[in-house]
Amino acid sequence: VHERPQSRSVALRSSYAQRGMSLEAEINASNQYYLANHIAVIHKKPTPVQLVKVDYPKRSAAVIREAYFKQPSTTDYNGIYKGWYIDFDAKETRNKASFPLKNFHEHQIRHMRECVDQGGICFALIRFVELDQMYVFPATSLFEYWQRQLHGGRKSIPLTAIIQDGYPVQYGLNPRLHYLTAVDQLIAAKKH
Amino acid sequence: VHERPQSRSVALRSSYAQRGMSLEAEINASNQYYLANHIAVIHKKPTPVQLVKVDYPKRSAAVIREAYFKQPSTTDYNGIYKGWYIDFDAKETRNKASFPLKNFHEHQIRHMRECVDQGGICFALIRFVELDQMYVFPATSLFEYWQRQLHGGRKSIPLTAIIQDGYPVQYGLNPRLHYLTAVDQLIAAKKH
Numbered sequence A, B: 001v002h003e004r005p006q007s008r009s010v011a012l013r014s015s016y017a018q019r020g021m022s023l024e025a026e027i028n029a030s031n032q033y034y035l036a037n038h039i040a041v042i043h044k045k046p047t048p049v050q051l052v053k054v055d056y057p058k059r060s061a062a063v064i065r066e067a068y069f070k071q072p073s074t075t076d077y078n079g080i081y082k083g084w085y086i087d088f089d090a091k092e093t094r095n096k097a098s099f100p101l102k103n104f105h106e107h108q109i110r111h112m113r114e115c116v117d118q119g120g121i122c123f124a125l126i127r128f129v130e131l132d133q134m135y136v137f138p139a140t141s142l143f144e145y146w147q148r149q150l151h152g153g154r155k156s157i158p159l160t161a162i163i164q165d166g167y168p169v170q171y172g173l174n175p176r177l178h179y180l181t182a183v184d185q186l187i188a189a190k191k192h
């Protein structure tokens, strides 16, 4: 029997109506707070899209009629804070004891390595959903676990290691995620 | 007579097949050179798109079926170079004696102001197409002309001022645009 391909079509209310929305929305709200209060300038990069067909109706805005999501070549967030170049990605897991490395892509690790080599402050913002805990985990520690994994080591970072090398992020009202306070600690540790 | 709206549909070979392509392609090629040679990590941000309708066919990639271009809230390029946060926009003009300020948007100026306040290196990469000349023009000088314009001053930056406050960019084979050499001069001037 020839199986007919099915497709479903989804009308989105906004570009946030995608997977990972809540963490992204919280980070964006925090970044807006930081921006409005002249604390830092950090933005999420737009999702890259490969355009195939664009309509240009007379008298109205161009309409993209066929396009595809592209694999981002960098991390999701970057910007500047107290003169420091900041670069990070945000990830969450429902695991309770470790963070699976498969959540990272080779190109994100490579990009963070390049930024660290230039003197940037790079990290993963890791949320343990079930534990309601969040950490700024330095890229330099992440690289160690990534390398070990490539050489047959474990495929996840234990929570104990994240607690030891990382910095906890406090929840608040404004900003929602006070992640730059954890970044202050990362910067202080880097200076020593 | 009811005028029927006409529309034209354009099949794009790639997302570069848009206005301003050649300058953008040259900057991207230079950034790839800088990246491959561990000189700097600078990327063009993807064009932001507002998704309206996305199809998820079984067994193949999601297809964007309706989307619109959004106004970017920042500049086009950012990254890190020798520890410095770098942020700029690229512009070109066919004018021979001045650069029209209407090529900048209020939100780009505001964004560069915020980045300069955080200690970033911000500038406009300005190409005079007919003169075959290009300059790194510091954001701090740009702000002065922008402010004057808002208070009834001239609506363009004279080439003489761009030559005086800016740094010429040399063309080469690899990288095509050696704009970081001009940025070195901007950084050196900032330190004094």
Ligand SMILES: [Mg+2]
Binding pocket: A076, A089, A090, A091
């Ligand atoms: Mg992500």
Ligand SMILES: [Mg+2]
Binding pocket: B076, B089, B090, B091
């Ligand atoms: Mg531009």
